[in-house]
Amino acid sequence: MAPRPNGSGMASEGWRHAIGARKVSPPGPGPSLSMTLHLPTLLLTVVYVLILLGLLMLHAWWRSEGESTLGYMAGTLLVAAAGMLLGSLRGIGIDTLSIVLGNMLLQLSGGLGWTTSRVFAGRPAWWPGIMGGALLWGLLCLWPTFLASLPLRVAIANLLVILYSALGAWELWRVRASLTVSVAPALGMLVLHGTFYCLRLSFDRGASIGLRWSESGADFMAWMVLEAFLFANGIAFATLAMVRERAEQRYRAVAYRDPLTDIGNRRAFTSGGEVLLARCAAEGRPAALLLCDLDHFKRLNDTHGHAMGDAALVAFGRLLALGVRQQDICGRIGGEEFACLLPGADRTVSLQVAERIRQACSELSLEPGVRVSVSIGVASSEQAGYDLSRLLALSDQALYRAKANGRDRVECSAD
Numbered sequence: 001m002a003p004r005p006n007g008s009g010m011a012s013e014g015w016r017h018a019i020g021a022r023k024v025s026p027p028g029p030g031p032s033l034s035m036t037l038h039l040p041t042l043l044l045t046v047v048y049v050l051i052l053l054g055l056l057m058l059h060a061w062w063r064s065e066g067e068s069t070l071g072y073m074a075g076t077l078l079v080a081a082a083g084m085l086l087g088s089l090r091g092i093g094i095d096t097l098s099i100v101l102g103n104m105l106l107q108l109s110g111g112l113g114w115t116t117s118r119v120f121a122g123r124p125a126w127w128p129g130i131m132g133g134a135l136l137w138g139l140l141c142l143w144p145t146f147l148a149s150l151p152l153r154v155a156i157a158n159l160l161v162i163l164y165s166a167l168g169a170w171e172l173w174r175v176r177a178s179l180t181v182s183v184a185p186a187l188g189m190l191v192l193h194g195t196f197y198c199l200r201l202s203f204d205r206g207a208s209i210g211l212r213w214s215e216s217g218a219d220f221m222a223w224m225v226l227e228a229f230l231f232a233n234g235i236a237f238a239t240l241a242m243v244r245e246r247a248e249q250r251y252r253a254v255a256y257r258d259p260l261t262d263i264g265n266r267r268a269f270t271s272g273g274e275v276l277l278a279r280c281a282a283e284g285r286p287a288a289l290l291l292c293d294l295d296h297f298k299r300l301n302d303t304h305g306h307a308m309g310d311a312a313l314v315a316f317g318r319l320l321a322l323g324v325r326q327q328d329i330c331g332r333i334g335g336e337e338f339a340c341l342l343p344g345a346d347r348t349v350s351l352q353v354a355e356r357i358r359q360a361c362s363e364l365s366l367e368p369g370v371r372v373s374v375s376i377g378v379a380s381s382e383q384a385g386y387d388l389s390r391l392l393a394l395s396d397q398a399l400y401r402a403k404a405n406g407r408d409r410v411e412c413s414a415d
């Protein structure tokens with residue numbers, strides 16, 4: 001006959017030792033400040049919170065149009081709720097099921113938690129890894145000695161939790177430099193969770209250290225459930241914050257990009273330009289603005305079709321983006337109108353840059369026989385100061401003159 005299990009690795013003696021929760025009082029005289037961790041209350045609370053957070057994550061996943069990080073976090077929380085509930089059902093005749101299945105679910109939750117970090121870091125889910133802990137637990141439970149030994153089960157369960165927490169933290173740590181969102185809260189949660197289970201590994205070995213599990217075990221169990229409550233809340237909201245922050249960045253990138261030419265749009269040019277001009281003003285450096293307008297663009301559209309017009313816009317956008325320095329800001333600010341802000345460029349330099357752009361545009365070859373030219377108006381901080389709208393207005397006047405003087409030319413606002 002297989003030895004009868006005497007507890008559990010993860011959620012031992014749950015309901016039966018509900019009353020085993022202990023009062024923690026500071027030593028010394030005076031009124032005692034005591035704290036009672038009531039296990040059934042804690043268990044019910046944590047299961048309730050896990051389900052609630054899991055459903056919240058499911059909803060957020062559904063609303064996010066497939067942000068899989070949230071899907072895995074939902075799975076982590078809901079499976080953990082089932083595992084904790086089943087794992088705590090001891091003393092009602094289903095101890096073996098509770099130990100085997102309850103802990104398998106908890107390990108599965110650990111695997112899903114690790115995968116949450118993994119997919120957020122841009123790696124695919126790895127199902128052997130997700131299932132590994134649960135399957136290992138199930139296999140070990142086929143070994144009667146393991147099933148009968150509380151210290152062994154506690155040790156293995158602890159090690160698996162530590163392993164999954166460390167793997168989750170490592171996934172975020174590995175790519176922290178490439179992630180533009182703050183991963184520190186989630187990373188911190190995982191490290192604290194792993195550390196807590198390292199402490200459990202040292203202090204809570206069930207009956208093996210001579211303590212009576214029914215007292216100290218249940219006591220530690222209450223702290224474990226409390227930690228699970230805090231960890232579940234912390235990691236769920238930290239994950240949600242990371243995902244939200246990244247989604248905001250994506251929306252912002254879309255809102256600030258011109259979809260046709262893939263360079264910044266007017267919004268991006270204006271907001272980036274104001275920051276750049278303020279910096280130039282503070283550093284006492286000059287700045288210049290080039291306003292570029294493709295010539296006879298309506299005629300190009302009418303003669304060669306809109307697709308050719310679009311191709312010209314894309315080619316000119318690329319020419320601009322590649323033709324200026326990294327610290328310069330370029331944007332498509334209107335239909336066939338582009339702007340470039342050149343920090344550090346005075347009137348002479350900006351005229352040289354504008355002439356180079358004009359020349360490169362005249363050499364663009366869209367199709368045999370199809371040519372495109374650009375007129376450019378230049379204004380610099382020497383005339384306009386560091387006010388973006390004034391620079392735009394003066395460069396627009398210069399552009400108007402370039403058009404009036406025959407197009408395919410550069411004019412400066414002071415000329």
Ligand SMILES: Nc1nc2c(ncn2[C@@H]2O[C@H](COP(=O)(O)OP(=O)(O)OP(=O)(O)O)[C@@H](O)[C@H]2O)c(=O)[nH]1
Nearest residue numbers: 293294295296297298299301306309310335336403
């Ligand atoms: N293909 C294409 N055409 C566009 C786009 N945006 C604006 N346009 C066209 O660009 C043309 C601009 O025409 P106008 O403002 O008269 O300027 P222009 O023909 O270039 O004349 P000048 O500026 O005086 O040389 C219009 O016909 C717009 O329909 C676009 O995204 N794609």
